[in-house]
Amino acid sequence: MSVLNWIEQRTGLVGQITDFLTEDVPGGASYWYIFGSATLFAMILQIVTGIFLTFYYAPSTASAWESTNYIYHNVPFGQFVISLHFWGATAMIALLFMHMLQTLLWGAYKAPREIMWVIGILLLVVTLVLGLTGYLLPWDMNAYFASQVAINIASSVPIVGSATQQLLSGGAGMGTLTINRFFGLHVWLMPAVLVLLVAGHLTIFRHNGSAGPPVDQDLKRLPQGRFWPNQMFMDALASIVIFAIIVILSIVSPPALDEKADPTKFFIAYPAWYFLALYGLLRLAGDPHVPAALTPIANLFATVVLPGGLITLLILLPFIDRNPSRQLSRRPWILGITALTLVIAVGLSLFSMLKIQDEQAAGSGGGGAPAAAAAATTGTSPSGGTAVAVASSGKGLQVFSQSCAGCHGATGMGQPGVFPPLAGNSYVTGPPTAVVHTVLYGLTGKIVVKGGTYNGTMPAWKGNLSNADIAAAISYIRSSWGNKASAVTEADVAKVTK
Amino acid sequence: MAVHEAQAYKDPGTPEDQSRRQFLANATLVVGGVIGLVLTVPLAGSLIPESLIKPDTAGGTWATLPADGMKQLAEKTDAPVKITFSFKYADGYFPPEDDTQFVWGVKLTPEQAENFKAKRPDIYANPAGKIGYDAVVMNFVIFSSICPHLGCRYDWNGAANRFICPCHGSQFGAEGDKLAGPAPRGLDPLPFREKDGAAQVTWIQYKSGQPDRVIVAYS
Numbered sequence: 001m002s003v004l005n006w007i008e009q010r011t012g013l014v015g016q017i018t019d020f021l022t023e024d025v026p027g028g029a030s031y032w033y034i035f036g037s038a039t040l041f042a043m044i045l046q047i048v049t050g051i052f053l054t055f056y057y058a059p060s061t062a063s064a065w066e067s068t069n070y071i072y073h074n075v076p077f078g079q080f081v082i083s084l085h086f087w088g089a090t091a092m093i094a095l096l097f098m099h100m101l102q103t104l105l106w107g108a109y110k111a112p113r114e115i116m117w118v119i120g121i122l123l124l125v126v127t128l129v130l131g132l133t134g135y136l137l138p139w140d141m142n143a144y145f146a147s148q149v150a151i152n153i154a155s156s157v158p159i160v161g162s163a164t165q166q167l168l169s170g171g172a173g174m175g176t177l178t179i180n181r182f183f184g185l186h187v188w189l190m191p192a193v194l195v196l197l198v199a200g201h202l203t204i205f206r207h208n209g210s211a212g213p214p215v216d217q218d219l220k221r222l223p224q225g226r227f228w229p230n231q232m233f234m235d236a237l238a239s240i241v242i243f244a245i246i247v248i249l250s251i252v253s254p255p256a257l258d259e260k261a262d263p264t265k266f267f268i269a270y271p272a273w274y275f276l277a278l279y280g281l282l283r284l285a286g287d288p289h290v291p292a293a294l295t296p297i298a299n300l301f302a303t304v305v306l307p308g309g310l311i312t313l314l315i316l317l318p319f320i321d322r323n324p325s326r327q328l329s330r331r332p333w334i335l336g337i338t339a340l341t342l343v344i345a346v347g348l349s350l351f352s353m354l355k356i357q358d359e360q361a362a363g364s365g366g367g368g369a370p371a372a373a374a375a376a377t378t379g380t381s382p383s384g385g386t387a388v389a390v391a392s393s394g395k396g397l398q399v400f401s402q403s404c405a406g407c408h409g410a411t412g413m414g415q416p417g418v419f420p421p422l423a424g425n426s427y428v429t430g431p432p433t434a435v436v437h438t439v440l441y442g443l444t445g446k447i448v449v450k451g452g453t454y455n456g457t458m459p460a461w462k463g464n465l466s467n468a469d470i471a472a473a474i475s476y477i478r479s480s481w482g483n484k485a486s487a488v489t490e491a492d493v494a495k496v497t498k
Numbered sequence: 499m500a501v502h503e504a505q506a507y508k509d510p511g512t513p514e515d516q517s518r519r520q521f522l523a524n525a526t527l528v529v530g531g532v533i534g535l536v537l538t539v540p541l542a543g544s545l546i547p548e549s550l551i552k553p554d555t556a557g558g559t560w561a562t563l564p565a566d567g568m569k570q571l572a573e574k575t576d577a578p579v580k581i582t583f584s585f586k587y588a589d590g591y592f593p594p595e596d597d598t599q600f601v602w603g604v605k606l607t608p609e610q611a612e613n614f615k616a617k618r619p620d621i622y623a624n625p626a627g628k629i630g631y632d633a634v635v636m637n638f639v640i641f642s643s644i645c646p647h648l649g650c651r652y653d654w655n656g657a658a659n660r661f662i663c664p665c666h667g668s669q670f671g672a673e674g675d676k677l678a679g680p681a682p683r684g685l686d687p688l689p690f691r692e693k694d695g696a697a698q699v700t701w702i703q704y705k706s707g708q709p710d711r712v713i714v715a716y717s
Contacts, residue, residue: 048537074548230522
């Protein structure tokens, strides 16, 4: 008796696997269908590399960065394994989007595959949560500030926002408990949910059978291809090509570990690429051209209505789409809306990228002659140039550029979720004593400015800037970018200094 | 799960089809194997701890001995020399902590160096007493200052020409061999080397009160 027979008699496993593999592919095997298995491959890669990372990573403010640094520098192949995990994450989400797109275009979400699709959207959400929670774990500057923005987005949801923010952070602000929560989500809960959903997805896939090509004929009438080995060979080939790309990227471009998170320092965070579009929406909502009265509504749209609406629409798609046809030529609405969504998403992502690059350049050029320095780094006329033209030149601008623009931006725009804007900020143009007090003694804790929530740290400038410098800077911000309020004198500042 | 009949598998096809399918099946398994192999190397490799890669310190870190201490040791031949040194010890990924210890350095005569193994059966005859590094390097041996009885710091008694521990009276010769008293083994030699002109030692704390040498800490 052969080994396979022996195992089959005792477990039934061989029969089950054979059953799973010997399936029809209506219309024949095709490279168009590889995206699902490619996403699965990337997921397995993430789980496997992730397991080995947990042999060294320790979640706490005292050890998260230190243990990540240890993996980078002291663990044999450590940097390579982290690299694989980093690029694997990008690959998994990119492939997941491709898989969604292919399924959508092929109309494979239509009856009887609606539940397959719904599980798929849930898988998308879980994968994005995995990407979000994993991003924080190294606890470097970028991890901290990017996650700060994400948590603040959650906190801007009406009614439940504050509770949500505290639930996510494990407290009032981001600290060691936040790392533990994100770790628990990233390593235990989300992977468990992911594996269960994938198991469900694959089981139902076998029940429904392959959807085949986007035609309206009876699938059984088409010539049938073999899943094993024909389709599986294509899947394997695609997987090894993707694996090769991940390996090459891991060797050539490993992710950088910034210095350890320090909430008091200035840093323009870079969200993961798959969140750039959402970040772009947030930027648009916080744009100074939006009237202050509309900002809360704009923020709500950007953070809750549009993303939540999109996910809801996606989940309901098989039930909303009443068109029985799978042929692309008979589905102009779906094609049009998909194309539009893609264009908007890519456009928003590019917009985000450019904005962040601008700010990073302006932030680092905020010393000495600000306009010249910023122009030198970006090579284009930076937003700081506008400030120079509009506001009065002199001491106020100089102090502001050197000490304040780093966080509040050269045009007083701030950074959504992290540093509040000064332009159109009623606190700035209000009673001068309050502004002087904040600049002198700093400010921590949650504040709401123009509908946006901020939970950063404003350092105290008393002792670091002279009263004259502080007065000049405050006068500058109270009369720039559309702000119209009285100037502040050195004597006014001295009065607040105790 | 009911075994159903898939259409595509009903017709076996021409011998060409069959051999092509066989090739695809084999190729798929090979591809899977290649991916598995390429992954196994770095993943399994990442598990190897530093102590296996750098065994000469038995897992600790090299600390440099002050030059004047070593100079004293090199010149003095009639008595052991006490050398104090500071170092940073690191446990995994935690930031290094400062520590200061002292050791007893002994310069052996060529005869003593040759007979060291015979003089120290507690290291070389007892399998559980062995150390993973050379005790005698360039005719020097560096002893941990911790008494193997109960952890006191012992001292050199010039008049008696031996190490004597003040706590319970254990006595050791210049080669660290136990001469008298309750100590269950002789003095513990530490890893020693010369690097770029400086003398280095690894501080290891062995468990006291037993004849076996078991590493407790590196501080």
